[in-house]
Amino acid sequence: MLKTKKELKEKIFKRLSPEFPLAAEEVELTATPDPSLGDLALSIAFPLAKKLKTSPRMIARQAVELLSKLEGVEKVELxxxxxxxxxxxxKNFFKEKFSxxxxxxxxxxxxKIIVEHTNINPNKAAHVGHLRNACLGDTLVRCLRYKGEQVEVQNYIDDTGVQVVDVVFGFIELEKxxxxxxxxxPGKFDxxxxxxxxxxxxxxxxxxxxxxxxxxxxxxxxxxLSPEAEYAHYISRRILKDHxxxxxxLSISYDVLPCESSILKLKFWEKAFERLKECRAIYLSTEGENAGCWVMKLPDEQEREKIIVRSDGTVTYVGKDIAYQLWKFGLLGQDFYYEPFIHDNNRPVWISxxxxxxYQVHFGAGSKVYNVIDVRQSYLQKVVVQGLKSLGYEQQAAKSIHFSYEMVALSPRSLKEIKAEISEEDRDRTFLEVSGRKGIGVKADDLLDRLEEKAWEEVAKRNPDLPQESKKQIAQQIAAGAVRYFMLKYARNSLIIFDFDEALNFEGETGPYLQYTAVRLRSIFRKLQERLGCSYQEIIKPEILAGSxxxxxxxxxxxxFWELVVFASGLDEEVLRAIITLEFAGLAKFTFNLCQKINSYYHHYQVLSEKDEELRNLRLITIYFVHQILCQALDLMGIQVPEKM
RNA sequence: GCGCCUGUAGCUCAGUAGGAUAGAGCAGCUGCCUUCUAAGCAGCGGGUCGGGGGUUCGAAUCCCUCCAGGCGCGCCA
Known part of the structure; x- marks a missing residue:
């Protein structure tokens, strides 16, 4: 639809611009509120009426005449x-879209685009909050790749930070x-x-x-220094493997795992520090409470100074982040060394x-960078961008995108289920933030296990004859689909108050519903072969569309039929919109609506039992068309389609 | 105190670079399995879009104000 609209807009502009005071970008084509009113609407008459001091209907009537016999358009109406x-x-629309x-x-x-996501401290198991981050990040990666971009996926590992230190402390001092x-x-170390x-x-x-x-x-x-550094290294690496x-x-993978330990070892910060000092992006505070610290000022926030280097000479987290961001854009003049960490589908995942x-591999040096980090770090991300600006990297600053999203909290019911110990002051709240420190959180693997268990039962109920191995694989796919859709269906600004009942639901607007739709469409083609002995490849040929x-x-x-085809053709637009707004709830909703429409369609119009062969084939080709687009949409959200359900 | 975000059906949420009659899911109630998988389909009920003002042909959407809630503002990460 994107292509159709673009071409139409140009043609419309060509026809109308000689008669009306009109700029090309003012020509907007939107969907009509009801398919019976046509496919696309032009509301240009309203602003023009204002300019020309006449009525919108007058303008529109004139425009309708000017737009008669437009190529690709059957009828224009006021x-x-x-x-x-x-x-x-x-006919031509469907033919073109099908081809x-x-x-x-x-x-x-x-x-080259760099997307950084997941970034879990390697000192504990992943929880639902991390899942939201990873699902959003991975979906962004998939959409960008669909757009044709070259994307590098990074997962930053804070392997020397205080959180890892806490666990090292625990092993040495408490558990000895x-x-x-x-x-x-033994077992799950995370x-x-x-x-x-x-x-x-x-x-x-x-x-x-x-x-x-x-x-x-x-x-x-x-x-x-030994042995603490060895402890930290072993613990962080083992937990990272668990993550x-x-x-x-969830079918989420990475290209490279840059570690804080490497940043320290290779003195990335020292390099960035020299540059920041040189161009006076940061300065040594001499009086007040920050005396002795190197600080940065944000131009629009007069009062506040952000401490970058502490008075004892150590750098803060945000300082290291500036150096890291410089590296991502290839502005540090230095790279990490790399080695394979694990292999995922025979592809190495590199660690710094x-x-x-x-190994002669290189990473970083992107032209655009997305950092997927929750909204609570907005201020710090602003400081990082300001760092780039102060160094004169205006363009890179503009292409440093903080992909922010709201956190995942737990409903009182969920808290009860995980038997969380809740302090007196938290008791009255309607939700509680996930906290690794307090041990309050739903672990990602626990959630996936519960989903798999439920999915397995449902699959076994419906397909008792399937081999155990297949049942297991399908249950895994359903569990993953449920989680991924759940994490995408909310707008990123929306706080998710996690509730087991909602997350474990397989009906209505859920991942399994989408998967079920695709599975059933696919089974029509399988049944075609089984019952009628012909493969869909024999029937679904482009030539068929040339007929009447x-x-x-x-x-x-x-x-x-037409409503379905037009709707399904909107995928490209939906993906582009998702990339521009960094909002995937729309893509999720689009896919869900597409499923509703196709489900309704083939309930109304029987395919295999249709006696009229031409009609049957047309329905088959329609279902094939929608099925293809549905699978594409599911793939963009990282949702797999099981063989059976 | 300052900054950012949120407030839409009983519940959970879409819809906001202004556009035609405000939509889904869940929950509730009715139907539909000798039929391409009922994880489905068809239907019913349910709304002062937090309150008030303004901008205009037109406002859930933009502006102002008030109310309610969340998050951030550390020589933590």
Whole structure:
């Protein structure tokens, strides 16, 4: 539809501009409120009427005449107070759209786009909040690739930060475990550390004196001293592997894992620091409470200074982030070293190293960067962008996009289910923020396990004869589809108050409903082979569309057919809109509505039992068309289509 | 205190670079399985779009104001 609209707009402008004071970008084609009013609406008469001091209907009447016999348009009509409605040439439209199936009308604009997402501290298991981040990030990646962009997916690993230090502290000081003993801990290590981290947080809050010992461990890890650094390295790597396993369950993968330890080792910050000092982006505060710190000022926020380097000379998190952002744009003049960390579908996932390796691979140096981080870090992301601006990198600053989204919180019911211990002050709240520190959160794998269990039962009920292995695989696909749709269906500004009943629902506007729709469409083609002995490839050929098939349809079916085709053709527009607004709820809703329409369509119009062969084939081709687009949309959201359900 | 965000059906949410009659899902109630999978389809009921003012041909959408809620503003990450 994107292509059709673009071509039409140009033609319309050509016809109207000699007669009316009109700019090309003022020609807007929108959907009509009702398909019976035509396919596309032009509301240009309203602003023109104002300019020319006449009535919109007068303008519209004149425009309708000027637009007669437009190529690709069957009829132009005046409607309402002054709308100009266009009826598309159905036969040619469908023919063209069918021949362009699987071809995106979108075009790439960047040389290389970097998307950073997931970024879970490697000291505990992933929870539902992390799932939202990863699902949004991965969907963005898929949409950008569909648009034709070259995309590099990064997952930043804060392997030397205080959260990892807390767990190291727990193993050394509370559990008194040697590294070998830690290595022998069986089972899910991220779960083990989830509990330990909560214990440590409580212990540190109650024992102020332990803070010094923790600070010492932090220093020793930053300076790569034994044995603390080995602890941190082992723990973070093992948990990272667990995280990657969790994400794999959702078909989410990465190209490269840049680590904070490498940034420290290769002195990325020192380099950035020199530059920031040189161009006076930051300055040494000499008086007031920030005396002795290097600080940055945000131009529009007069009062506040942001501390970048502490008075003891250590750099803050945001400082390191500026250096990291410079590297992402290839502005640091230096790269990490890399080695393969794991293999995902025979493709290496690379991890950064501070030491030279034998691998000649390079990452970073993007022309546009998306950082998928929740809304609470908006201020810090602004500081990072300001850093780039101050260094004179205006263009890169403009292409540093903070993809922000609201957090996931837990409903009182969910809190009860996970048996969370809730403090007195939190008791009256209608929801509670996920907190790794307090151990309050729904672990990603727990949620996926519960979904899989439920899906398995449903599959077994319906398809008892399937082999165990198939049932398991289908259950996994359904569980993943449920999670991914759940995370996308809310607008990113909307706080998700997580509730098990809602997340575990497979009916209505859910991932499994979409999957079920695709599975059933697919089974029509399978049954075609089984019952009638012919494959759909024999029937669905482009030549068929050259015939006079559409004329065979009775008015009611013609209307339903056409509405379906026009709607399905909107995918490209929907994807482009999603990329521009960074909003995937619309794409999710579009796919859901497409499913509703196709479900309704083939309930009304039987396919295989239709005696009239031409009619049957036309229905088949319609269903094929929609099925293709549906599968594309599902793929963009990372939702797989099971063989059976 | 300052900044950002949110308020739409009983519940959860779409719809906001102004556009034709405000939409879904869940929950409730009616029908439809000897039929391409009932994880489905068809239908019914349900609304002062937080309140008030303004801008105009037209406002859920833009502006002002008030009310309610959330988040952020650390020499934490």
């Amino acid at each position: 409607a309402g107070a002054g709308y100009i409605n266009l009826y598309l040439d159905r 362009r199936l699987k071809k995106s009308a979108l075009e790439p604009e960047e040389s 475990k040697s590294l070998d003993e830690i290595k022998r801990i 779960y083990y550390c989830w509990d330990l981290y909560t214990k440590v947080s409580r212990y540190l809050a109650e024992n102020q004196s332990a803070q010094d010992r923790k600070a010492e461990i932090l220093k020793r890890i930053e300076h790569q 990657l396993e969790t994400m794999k369950r 190293s501070g030491e030279p390796t034998s 098939y559409l004329e065979k349809l009775l008015p009611e079916e013609a209307k339903d």
